[in-house]
Amino acid sequence: MRIKFTNLYKLAPNKKKLFNSIKKNIVGSKFIGGDIIKEFCNIFKKFVKVKYVVPVANGTDALEIAIQSLDLPKNSEIIVPVNTWISTAEAVVTNSMKVVFCDINLDDYTINIEDLKKKITKKTKCIIPVHLYGNPADMFKIKKIAKEKKIKIIEDCAQAHGSKIHNKHVGTFGDIGTFSFFPGKNIGAFGDAGCIITNNKKIYNYCRRISNHGALNKYDHKHSGRNSRMDVFNATVLIEKIKKYKIVIKKRNLIAKYYNDSLKKNKSIELFKLKDKHTYSYHQYVIRVNKKYRDKLINFLKKNKIDTMIHYPYMLNELSFFKYKKRFKNSNQLGKKILSLPVSEEHTKKEINYVTNTINSFFQKNIEEEIRNIN
Ligand SMILES: Cc1ncc(COP(=O)(O)O)c(C=O)c1O
Numbered sequence: 013m014r015i016k017f018t019n020l021y022k023l024a025p026n027k028k029k030l031f032n033s034i035k036k037n038i039v040g041s042k043f044i045g046g047d048i049i050k051e052f053c054n055i056f057k058k059f060v061k062v063k064y065v066v067p068v069a070n071g072t073d074a075l076e077i078a079i080q081s082l083d084l085p086k087n088s089e090i091i092v093p094v095n096t097w098i099s100t101a102e103a104v105v106t107n108s109m110k111v112v113f114c115d116i117n118l119d120d121y122t123i124n125i126e127d128l129k130k131k132i133t134k135k136t137k138c139i140i141p142v143h144l145y146g147n148p149a150d151m152f153k154i155k156k157i158a159k160e161k162k163i164k165i166i167e168d169c170a171q172a173h174g175s176k177i178h179n180k181h182v183g184t185f186g187d188i189g190t191f192s193f194f195p196g197k198n199i200g201a202f203g204d205a206g207c208i209i210t211n212n213k214k215i216y217n218y219c220r221r222i223s224n225h226g227a228l229n230k231y232d233h234k235h236s237g238r239n240s241r242m243d244v245f246n247a248t249v250l251i252e253k254i255k256k257y258k259i260v261i262k263k264r265n266l267i268a269k270y271y272n273d274s275l276k277k278n279k280s281i282e283l284f285k286l287k288d289k290h291t292y293s294y295h296q297y298v299i300r301v302n303k304k305y306r307d308k309l310i311n312f313l314k315k316n317k318i319d320t321m322i323h324y325p326y327m328l329n330e331l332s333f334f335k336y337k338k339r340f341k342n343s344n345q346l347g348k349k350i351l352s353l354p355v356s357e358e359h360t361k362k363e364i365n366y367v368t369n370t371i372n373s374f375f376q377k378n379i380e381e382e383i384r385n386i387n
Pocket of ligand 1: 070071072073096097099100142168170171191192193194204205206
């Protein structure tokens with residue numbers, strides 16, 4: 013059996029209708045702006061239950077624009093978890109602010125509250141919790157700390173479409189939430205796209221201006237900005253995908269449950285620790301194994317035609333250009349231990365059973381071999 017990590021073509025819903033809508037845009041010369049973009053904003057507003065949505069060109073732009081919109085003093089410190097996609101830290105650098113890395117929890121891989129408290133200084137002006145893999149960060153505690161210290165919060169929700177805490181969508185706890193619709197994301201476009209969400213009108217209008225050459229309307233430039241727009245084709249795809257998203261989350265949760273049930277007895281594997289009243293979108297299903305076995309396991313799965321990935325093989329402090337020498341307790345060498353298994357909604361129970369049986373047989377073989385070596 014061949015198990016692809018994901019099959020993006022299969023994930024496109026109602027292909028006939030979707031391709032027709034795209035054709036209609038071309039025939040009608042609708043490429044940028046207009047009613048379809050407005051429809052996307054309205055549908056996304058309802059989906060996350062927020063007042064304002066700013067569509068942009070990608071999730072990195074969303075982060076950069078969000079930081080810019082906060083008008084922070086020069087050289088402010090912004091706290092970022094050390095295990096995330098590079099964009100979260102890159103957006104801080106592009107805004108000429110100082111990145112301060114923070115450790116993560118080993119049970120859900122989101123920002124570690126104890127380390128966060130230690131990282132706050134007088135210069136800390138913003139925290140960017142990342143809801144990594146679709147796991148919600150502890151927004152209640154982060155909000156409490158931020159309120160006490162008068163620090164802003166931008167939630168990086170690039171991997172967390174549909175993730176909630178107490179039924180409230182991530183991205184709506186802090187001042188701003190940012191999303192990516194990169195094709196491989198749970199709600200993925202046919203190219204790059206992203207958006208910013210907020211309940212603050214001033215931030216909303218500022219983000220709109222920054223993303224559109226400083227203008228809200230044609231030729232109404234109040235300051236310089238940039239060009240970061242979502243195009244109509246991607247908006248069309250996203251509208252269709254959001255309409256079908258409830259089923260996607262349901263399927264991903266079912267697959268995650270199959271994994272949990274089949275792998276939990278395997279003592280060599282650490283799984284996510286799920287929290288009460290959290291809704292998980294399972295952008296990734298990540299296991300952690302001893303680094304002695306991780307690469308061997310990847311090769312064994314590859315031989316058995318099972319794709320895996322690593323999110324991410326390095327912690328950001330390990331990238332030399334960040335010049336961040338300090339080590340972290342939990343995330344030290346984490347990139348050598350984690351492994352993402354296929355968790356896309358197109359996978360069948362049979363396929364996931366094949367993955368878990370193969371993983372369990374790998375450990376069985378290795379443990380037997382170790383016992384033999386001891387004897
Ligand atoms: C956590 C996180 N933040 C930001 C981004 C950036 O999004 P984009 O690729 O759309 O620029 C990504 C995308 O991979 C991400 O995973």
